[in-house]
Amino acid sequence: MKFYWGPHTCAIGIHILLEEIGTPYESVKMDVAGGEAEQELFKAINPKGKVPTLVRDDGTVMTEYGAIATWLARTNPDKGLIPADPEAERRGIEVMDYAVGTLHLQGFGRLFKTENYEPQDALHQTLKLGQASVKEQGRSIIDAALIILDQQMAGRAYVAGDAFTIGDTALFYATRWAPQQGIPLPPNLAGHYERMTARPAVARVRAIWGEA
Ligand SMILES: N[C@@H](CCC(=O)N[C@@H](CS)C(=O)NCC(=O)O)C(=O)O
Numbered sequence: 001m002k003f004y005w006g007p008h009t010c011a012i013g014i015h016i017l018l019e020e021i022g023t024p025y026e027s028v029k030m031d032v033a034g035g036e037a038e039q040e041l042f043k044a045i046n047p048k049g050k051v052p053t054l055v056r057d058d059g060t061v062m063t064e065y066g067a068i069a070t071w072l073a074r075t076n077p078d079k080g081l082i083p084a085d086p087e088a089e090r091r092g093i094e095v096m097d098y099a100v101g102t103l104h105l106q107g108f109g110r111l112f113k114t115e116n117y118e119p120q121d122a123l124h125q126t127l128k129l130g131q132a133s134v135k136e137q138g139r140s141i142i143d144a145a146l147i148i149l150d151q152q153m154a155g156r157a158y159v160a161g162d163a164f165t166i167g168d169t170a171l172f173y174a175t176r177w178a179p180q181q182g183i184p185l186p187p188n189l190a191g192h193y194e195r196m197t198a199r200p201a202v203a204r205v206r207a208i209w210g211e212a
Contacts, residue, residue, distance in 0.1 A: 001018075001023070001024070001025045001026070001054055001055065001056055001057060002025070002026045002028055002054070002055040003015065003018060003025045003026065003027055003028065003052070003053075003054050003055075004028045004030055004042070004045070004046070004051050004052065004053040004054075004055075005027070005028070005029060005030065005051050005052060006029065006030040006031065006032025006033065006036070006037065006051050007029070007032070007033070007209055007210070008032075008033060009032050009051050009052075010051075010052065010065060010100070010104060010170075010173045010174070011051040011052035012169075012172075012173050012176075012205060012209065013052075013065065013069070013169030013170050013172060013173040014052040014054065014065065014068050014069065014072070014169070015027075015052075015205045015208070015209075016169045016172070016196075016199075016201055016202055016205050017069055017072050017073075017081070017166060017169055018072070019201035019202075019204050019205050020079065020081070020164070020199075020201040021072060021076045021079050021081075023072075023076065025054075027208065030042065030051060032051055037049045037050060037051055045061060046061055046063055048063055050063065052065065052068055054068050065096075065100045065170060066093075066096055066097065066100065066170075069081075069096070069166040069167075069169065069170070070082070070166065072166070073165070073166050080163065080165070081164075081165050081166050082165060082166060083160045083161065083163070083165055085161075088160040088161045088165075089160065091152075091156075091159065091160050091161070091167075092159045092160035092165045092166065092167035092168075093167060094152075095149065095152060095153075095159040095160075095167045095170070095171055096159070096166065096167035096170040096171070098145065098148070098149065099149070099167075099170040099171045099173075099174040099175075100170050100174070102141065102145050103141075103142065103145040103146070103149070103174040103175070104173075104174045104177075106138075106141045106145075107138050107139075107141035107142035107145055108138065108142065108174065108177050108181075109138070110134050110135060110137055110138025110139075110141070111135055111138045111139070111142075111181060114131050114134050114135055114138075115131075117134045117137075117138075118131060118134050139183075142178065142183060143183075146175070146178065146183070146185065146186055146189060147186065149171065149175070149189060150186035150187070150188045150189050151188075153171075153188035153189060153191075153192055154188050156188075157192075157195060158192070158195070159171055159192075164199070168192070168196060171189075171192060172192070172193065172196040172202070175189050175192070175193055176193060
């Protein structure tokens, strides 16, 4: 398999899953911040122009965080990355979807890719009125999401319960951006972040990413 990722991106969560599973993969580092994911060369592989992208040995391309994570978990059932209990599975998916869809794409997306959310009308474009309000809106979405996720993590070591599962990698990648942006993590999320960074697979990935 070929795994495409870029520093500072959400792809770290899938990278952690690959290391947790111990499956062989080729790592392809991309300059996502420099726009490499949007270039035609990469779009020929993934027309969405996004990482994480995982290309299987038969050449088929997998995209979207939840889909890749679920496929990795289901094809490696001995690793227990999806809880057997349906209620625990639901809890994990609920956190994963919210971390990806809301905290990341609605919240941090507005801080990192402000221009994508800026109103396109002439007044906003000329006076550049949009950027500050988009960032403020992003910050409010992040603050509200962190409170909700913190409440959901009360009394739980990991998103689905006591054991590490796929949803933990999504919560980890999205919450780790908060301190990087000067936004403090509430206590249950800070505890989850610490538990995640203590995992050997996470330490290995952070070393590959040049963070440790
Ligand atoms: N819906 C996608 C979102 C992936 C995404 O937004 N990836 C960002 C990095 S965190 C990206 O590749 N952006 C490309 C760019 O900024 O050019 C998923 O769930 O995987």
